[in-house]
Amino acid sequence: MLSAQRLDENPCRPRHFRPPPPCAPVVADERQAEVIETCRARMVLAAALFAVVFLVVALRLADVVLLPGVNAESHAGRIAPVAAPSPVRADIVDRTGKLLATTLDSASLYADARKILDAGEAARALVTVLPQLDPAAVHAKLISGKSFVWLKRRLTPRQQYEVNRLGIPGLQFQHEERRVYPYGDLASHVVGFCGIDNNGLAGIERSLDRTVKSQTGPIQLSLDARVQFILHQELAKVISDFSAKGGAGIVMDVRTGEIIAMVSLPDFDPNHPGRADPNLPPAEAKERTFNKVTLGAYEMGSAFKIFNTAMTLDAGTATMTKSYDAIHPIRIGRFTITDYHGKHRMLSVPEVFMYSSNVASARMALEAGAERQRAFLSRLGLLTPVSVEFDEVSTPHFPARWREVNVITIAYGHGIAVSPLHVATGVSAIVNGGILRSPTLLKVAPGDARSGERVISPKTSDQMRKLMRLVVEHGTAKLGAAPGYVVGGKTGTAEKNQGGRYQAKKLMSDFVAVFPMQDPRYLVLTLVDEPHGTKASHGYATAGWTVVPATSRIIQRIAPILGVPPVDEGSPEIKRALAVESLQGRKIETY
Amino acid sequence: MTRLGIVFWLVLVAVAGFTTFKVKYAVQDIEDQLNRVRKQTIADQQEIRVLTAEWTYLNQPERLAEMNRRFLALVPITPKQLQLRIADLPFRAPAVAPDVMLAAAPDPAARQIPLDPLPVLDPVPINENSASPAALAMASTAPDRPWADGARTEPASLPERPEDAAPVQLAKTAPVQLAKTAPVQLANAGPVGKPNSLDALIAQIADAR
Numbered sequence: 001m002l003s004a005q006r007l008d009e010n011p012c013r014p015r016h017f018r019p020p021p022p023c024a025p026v027v028a029d030e031r032q033a034e035v036i037e038t039c040r041a042r043m044v045l046a047a048a049l050f051a052v053v054f055l056v057v058a059l060r061l062a063d064v065v066l067l068p069g070v071n072a073e074s075h076a077g078r079i080a081p082v083a084a085p086s087p088v089r090a091d092i093v094d095r096t097g098k099l100l101a102t103t104l105d106s107a108s109l110y111a112d113a114r115k116i117l118d119a120g121e122a123a124r125a126l127v128t129v130l131p132q133l134d135p136a137a138v139h140a141k142l143i144s145g146k147s148f149v150w151l152k153r154r155l156t157p158r159q160q161y162e163v164n165r166l167g168i169p170g171l172q173f174q175h176e177e178r179r180v181y182p183y184g185d186l187a188s189h190v191v192g193f194c195g196i197d198n199n200g201l202a203g204i205e206r207s208l209d210r211t212v213k214s215q216t217g218p219i220q221l222s223l224d225a226r227v228q229f230i231l232h233q234e235l236a237k238v239i240s241d242f243s244a245k246g247g248a249g250i251v252m253d254v255r256t257g258e259i260i261a262m263v264s265l266p267d268f269d270p271n272h273p274g275r276a277d278p279n280l281p282p283a284e285a286k287e288r289t290f291n292k293v294t295l296g297a298y299e300m301g302s303a304f305k306i307f308n309t310a311m312t313l314d315a316g317t318a319t320m321t322k323s324y325d326a327i328h329p330i331r332i333g334r335f336t337i338t339d340y341h342g343k344h345r346m347l348s349v350p351e352v353f354m355y356s357s358n359v360a361s362a363r364m365a366l367e368a369g370a371e372r373q374r375a376f377l378s379r380l381g382l383l384t385p386v387s388v389e390f391d392e393v394s395t396p397h398f399p400a401r402w403r404e405v406n407v408i409t410i411a412y413g414h415g416i417a418v419s420p421l422h423v424a425t426g427v428s429a430i431v432n433g434g435i436l437r438s439p440t441l442l443k444v445a446p447g448d449a450r451s452g453e454r455v456i457s458p459k460t461s462d463q464m465r466k467l468m469r470l471v472v473e474h475g476t477a478k479l480g481a482a483p484g485y486v487v488g489g490k491t492g493t494a495e496k497n498q499g500g501r502y503q504a505k506k507l508m509s510d511f512v513a514v515f516p517m518q519d520p521r522y523l524v525l526t527l528v529d530e531p532h533g534t535k536a537s538h539g540y541a542t543a544g545w546t547v548v549p550a551t552s553r554i555i556q557r558i559a560p561i562l563g564v565p566p567v568d569e570g571s572p573e574i575k576r577a578l579a580v581e582s583l584q585g586r587k588i589e590t591y
Numbered sequence: 592m593t594r595l596g597i598v599f600w601l602v603l604v605a606v607a608g609f610t611t612f613k614v615k616y617a618v619q620d621i622e623d624q625l626n627r628v629r630k631q632t633i634a635d636q637q638e639i640r641v642l643t644a645e646w647t648y649l650n651q652p653e654r655l656a657e658m659n660r661r662f663l664a665l666v667p668i669t670p671k672q673l674q675l676r677i678a679d680l681p682f683r684a685p686a687v688a689p690d691v692m693l694a695a696a697p698d699p700a701a702r703q704i705p706l707d708p709l710p711v712l713d714p715v716p717i718n719e720n721s722a723s724p725a726a727l728a729m730a731s732t733a734p735d736r737p738w739a740d741g742a743r744t745e746p747a748s749l750p751e752r753p754e755d756a757a758p759v760q761l762a763k764t765a766p767v768q769l770a771k772t773a774p775v776q777l778a779n780a781g782p783v784g785k786p787n788s789l790d791a792l793i794a795q796i797a798d799a800r
Contacts, residue, residue: 061607064614087640098647098650099643099644099647102640102643102644102647103640104640104641104644105637180644182644182645182647182648182651183647183648183651183652184651186651186652186653225652226652229652229653229656233653233656482670483670484670484671484673485670556667556669556670557667559670560667560668560673565673566670566673
């Protein structure tokens with residue numbers, strides 16, 4: 001009312017202007033009044049809502065600006081942690097976390113030939129800082145007119161700096177990632193190597209290429225670099241001492257199937273796989289990248305008697321007390337089977353194994369039969385490629401038709417060729433209580449029991465341990481003893497088969513050792529290709545003089561690293577655990 | 592009233608605007624800082640990768656073995672050294688108080704034997720004088736961090752260990768020092784026997800036990 005009156009009293013009011021009705025129209029109609037009342041209520045409601053929202057905004061503003069508010073730390077948690085962009089290939093580390101392969105940034109030099117002003121001058125200048133480049137080739141590239149030509153891949157930071165300092169327009173760097181193997185040739189066959197475009201071409205790099213490319217954290221192998229080094233060093237020593245062609249070795253955890261070390265010699269530097277040694281002919285360079293442990297297939301000789309004896313004992317056709325004829329050689333077709341170290345008498349099973357009698361072993365195998373032999377070897381996985389995280393695995397060679405002559409020769413490890421990894425896996429199963437686990441190159445978390453398949457009874461396994469111990473105590477592997485570590489094993493010396501004929505002068509000597517025999521933990525297999533006798537070995541190149549002493553040294557050096565406590569080998573408990581009843585009280589002829 | 596209200600709101604708007612921009616710039620600063628830290632972190636991480644590779648390279652077992660051969664000559668542990676476990680060690684024999692020993696030894700002449708020779712060994716001029724020249728000889732011939740220069744020195748190019756230096760030094764100095772000092776010490780030492788050489792002293796201690 002008041003405002004209307006005031007409006008009315010306004011002296012400046014135009015004449016025609018009628019003051020509006022005071023605030024609310026006078027409504028006569030009751031129904032209309034009701035509608036207006038509803039409208040008003042709604043407006044109040046809307047205004048209240050807006051007021052609340054603005055209040056919230058104001059409060060929040062005051063909170064952010066005026067009050068000390070939340071601390072930075074609580075915010076920090078919400079921000080994603082920074083990480084360098086993960087490299088194209090993950091690191092590969094050994095079981096103790098030592099770096100076996102890593103990826104580093106490096107610069108590669110390329111030229112935009114269209115921008116080069118003086119190609120001759122540029123080429124000359126470039127060669128002064130990169131002497132390994134050929135000036136003529138560089139010049140040809142620089143005058144090619146192409147917008148992109150590689151000049152030199154993977155410069156060192158120093159070279160990059162030098163090139164930059166030349167200040168030649170048209171030269172550019174491209175950042176590339178480069179695979180580096182800090183341990184060089186130490187685990188070259190296991191880790192493998194990459195091509196220039198960071199694709200795995202061999203070893204783990206190749207077989208786990210996808211994992212290596214997708215995983216952000218490092219890939220942990222079962223390998224132990226220290227054990228690998230010792231195996232590498234001792235094998236290299238055997239090879240040079242006996243002027244052999246090459247060698248191979250494995251250390252395996254018999255309980256889990258983890259490969260602790262794997263060496264194949266000669267080897268190469270994975271940092272420069274292509275040119276291991278520029279003086280070498282390409283065939284030999286290829287030979288160096290050949291992994292004898294998984295890709296080789298060899299007749300392992302007498303070491304196969306482990307499988308033969310286990311097979312006959314497990315089948316029950318032979319017992320520890322049964323004796324076999326080692327007097328008469330076996331004649332079959334044009335072959336005559338004789339013993340290398342003939343005893344020419346009846347031999348009990350422990351003696352057959354200890355003295356490594358081919359004749360008696362063949363008789364044991366014949367007694368069990370071809371079907372059993374084949375089934376047993378197949379169950380141990382010796383007739384199929386070994387299953388491991390590796391592409392480079394060999395297919396065993398064995399006779400398609402399993403005839404009697406094959407049964408005889410396979411009994412002592414001829415006429416069947418398998419990879420050393422096959423043998424290591426099979427022997428692990430035989431000594432660990434009878435469970436076959438496929439070998440693995442990836443670390444098994446402690447306490448993580450890998451499932452396996454039972455291949456022989458625990459009793460047979462126990463008997464085999466005793467027999468293998470006997471070989472080191474009295475048999476062909478006496479030089480393999482490592483005092484305190486209760487080594488057991490079996491030697492094998494096979495003549496190499498070339499063009500269908502066995503070469504008496506070309507041997508393959510191998511030794512499968514397991515320690516400690518009363519409770520086997522680790523297996524060491526060593527193999528040397530074409531060793532030649534020396535004065536120190538009295539002209540012998542058999543396993544007993546070549547790889548066996550080396551294995552003794554290896555075990556003495558690796559056992560403390562692997563945490564195997566030494567025991568007193570003469571203590572009654574050890575003696576009792578490994579005593580062969582049938583030989584008790586008898587004087588054992590030494591081999 | 593209305594004017595006051597308008598002023599109030601204007602001031603409020605100004606303050607709000609000012610603080611908003613202030614906060615915005617502060618945040619921008621912090622974000623710049625964060626980005627710098629992030630970049631630095633990434634650079635550091637890359638650097639760590641390179642250094643780890645370098646460290647691993649320098650720790651090649653072959654190189655370590657060679658360095659051990661030249662500078663330390665450690666040998667692998669033999670089973671004999673590992674034969675005993677902690678549990679196998681006997682407990683220390685209960686300490687015997689001197690009175691008890693005195694009481695146990697009725698003869699006053701005899702009781703001097705276990706007590707007296709021990710303090711003789713206490714002053715050790717032998718070690719101080721004889722050991723240090725040898726150590727100095729080692730230190731002077733072995734250069735400081737020989738692998739540090741020429742970044743990637745192969746083990747083969749490491750300087751030869753002064754193999755003959757140490758034994759020679761020891762041989763020259765140790766006996767002389769012994770001859771000079773030891774008898775003097777021994778001569779002053781108590782009533783027992785008066786041994787005139789180290790060997791005699793050791794023999795005497797052995798007898799006393």
